[in-house]
Amino acid sequence: MKKISKLYLALLFLFLYAPIFVLIVYSFNESKSKTVFSGFTFDWYIKLFNNELIMTSLGNTLLIAIVASVVSTILGTMAAIGFSKMRKLPRALMMNVNNIPIINPEIVTGVSLMLLFVFFAARMNFEFGMGTLLLAHITFDVPYVVLNVMPKLRQMNPHIYEAAQDLGCNPVKAFFKVVLPEIMPGVLSGFLMSFAYSLDDFVISYFTSGSNSQTLPITIYSMTRRKVSPEINALSTIIFIVVVTVLVVKNILEKRDMKKRNEEILVER
Amino acid sequence: MNENTHTHRSLLQKLIAAPYIVWMIVFIIVPLAMVAYFAMTTADGVFTLENIKDVWQYANIFVRSIWLAAIATVICLVIAYPAAYILSRTSASAQSTLLMLVMLPMWMNFLLRTYAWMTILGNNGLINSFLGLFGIDSIKMLNTQGAVVLGMVYNYLPYMILPLYTVMMKIDKSVLEAAHDLGCNGAKTLFKVVMPLSIPGITSGITMVFVPAISTFIISRMLGGGSQLLIGDLIEMQFLGNSYNPNLGSAISLVLMVIVLIIMTVMNQFDAGDDKVLM
Incomplete structure (x- = not known):
């Protein structure tokens, strides 16, 4: 690599990482100040672990991410198999609807789901909370599962599945013995992707959570609104x-x- | 019998997608239909076009959002293009590590990344206290348009680098060698060969940066300090803020969707084939 290329990448990574390292350095700063480094301390870590709100919202986040990604993986894998068997036109239609939450600005997905939940909350007597959050997360997670599984299905030889059935497997057994192992890499990356997106999501959760169901990003947001919070x-x-x-x-x-x-x-x- | 099992099989295969098809209708189609419905009705549910007309009052905010998002997108493209080119030309072993370094900040929650810039740019922030050491008066950096653009560039730069890198990786090395053999120097190869071949990456990079940038309400709130309202802020205020008005909020969302749709259609025009780059 030429020197100038190395320098360019070095500057790029400096830009990407400097802010993160500033946060890390100040997490050990004794004083609350954002500027003066007055001494080394672990106090903020102790305070963090004793902060009930943060710990509860961390629990909420993990619970939602796990349940949403598991449900999405099952729902999305089933959908991808069904879509791949469809004729070209209906399949294209399905994929276009599937991609809406990916293409649409997050805030629009957020407010559209909020409108839906407000409408039904009044009529069916439920409140915004873990339930609405879970429904919202599954809605934006499944599209990624479908997008990850589809190419694997297309690469697969369709005759293996038929061969398994000809050799005496019922469709369910044939699926678990033959199809699933073939598409497993796609299923797995879809699962990981939806888990990561669920952990990280702020915008859609912000519009669909209740006051008692804060996730970690929502808590972080309310912390950044306060003047100083070194935690x-x-x-x-x-x-x-x-x-x-x-x-x-x-x-x-x-x-x-x-x-x-x-x-x-x-x-x- | 054979015929029978065949129809049975295809019915099962059709049914397997049914749960998600129902899900899509309830949680994707119906909510968007509700946005359209709210946009075109009054609070009492009477048809009106007033909400959509009212969006014009906020034309200045739309212009600002488009302008700031466009600047951020161009800056991202300018920074990311050479970076992606360099990345795609390094050895395979170095590539995976460098790529990981590009993606790593994306997995830090973007609220934390944006908060970091608040610490750096603030009036008592890192830069200003550094300048203070030399007796330079503090410069107002936070709560400016510049800070908002910086926040957009910082947050969405990886979304530009990755699709560019993906298309550049696919460019056959022998094509570049051929260009060299035929007398192109480095710069000429870049402009005549690499650039045209990387258009799909450029267009998907532009969409992936522009769409979140134009609809953000966090970056403008945290780094613009409420003085630089964007479309996202406007929508958020109608649903969760002081000026509760879901009808107007829906109308603004509808206009935002149209803008995004236009951008994507324009970008698709530039794509030569169906060679789409999705992450």
């Missing part, structure tokens, strides 16, 4: 460490997987 810095540091760990592990696993595949190819030759 945010501590929280950012922890989230950063978690994200780095997950990505590094994923990277290592992928590299190992690639190596293994390369070796297999060599052996076959």
Whole structure:
């Protein structure tokens, strides 16, 4: 790589990471000030873990992300299989509707679901809360599952499924024994993607949650509205460490997987 | 018998998508229909076009949103293009690490990323206290349009880099070698060969930055301090803010959707084939 390219990337990463490192450094700052570094402390971390609101909203976030991504993965995989068997025109229609939540500005998805929930909350006597949040999250998660599973279905040889049935499998068994293993990478990446989006979502949750069902991003938002809240810095540091760990592990696993595949190819030759 | 199992099979295969089709109708189609309905009725449910007309009162906010989002998109493109090009030309092992470094900030919640800039740009923030060491008076950076654009660029830059990188990766190395053999220098290869081949990446990058940028209400609120209202703020205020008016809010949302639709149609015109780049 040329020197100028290296310099360019270095500046880019400086821009991307400097703000995050500022947060990390100040999470250990003794004083509440955003500017003066007066001494090293773990106080903000202790305060963070003793902050009931943050801990409850973290619990809410994890619960919603897990349930929403599991339900979305099942619903989306089923839908993708059904769509792939359709004729071209209805399939295109289905995919276009499926993509609406991805294309639409998040705020529009948020307010449209809010209108729906307000309408039914009055008539069916329920309140905004974990239920409405869950419905909203599933709605924006499933499209990603469908988009991840569809290409895997298209790559698959359709005759394997028929062969399994000819050999005596019923459709359900044939699906679990033959189709599912083939499309598993797509199902898995769809699951992870919807889990990550659910954890991270603020805008749609903001419009569909109740006062007793705050998720972590909503709590973070109300914290940033206050003048000084150094617990945010501590929280950012922890989230950063978690994200780095997950990505590094994923990277290592992928590299190992690639190596293994390369070796297999060599052996076959 | 054979015929029978065949029809049975296809019925099952059709039914398997049914739950999600119902879901899409209830949670995608109906809510959007409700937005359209609210936009075209009064609070009592009487048909009217007043709400849509009222949106014109906020024309200045629309202009500002489009303008700021457009500036942010152009800056993202200018920064991301060389970055994606360099990334696509590095060795495979370095590539996966560098790519991870580009994506990593995306997984930090964007509220935290934006909050970080509040700390840096504030009147008592990092930059101003640094300048203060040299006796320079503090410069007002937070709560300006510049801060809002910076926040957009910072938050959405990876969305521009990734699709560009994806199309550039697909460009066959031998094409570049051929251009070189035929007498193109580096810059000429870039403009004559790489640029035209990376148009699908440019268009999807533009949509992926412009759409969230034009509809944000967080970046403008946190870095613009309420003085730089955008379309997103306007919508939020009608639904959860002080000026509760879901009918007007729906009308604004409807106009926003139309703007987004226009942008996407225009961008699709530039795409040569059906070579769409989706993340």
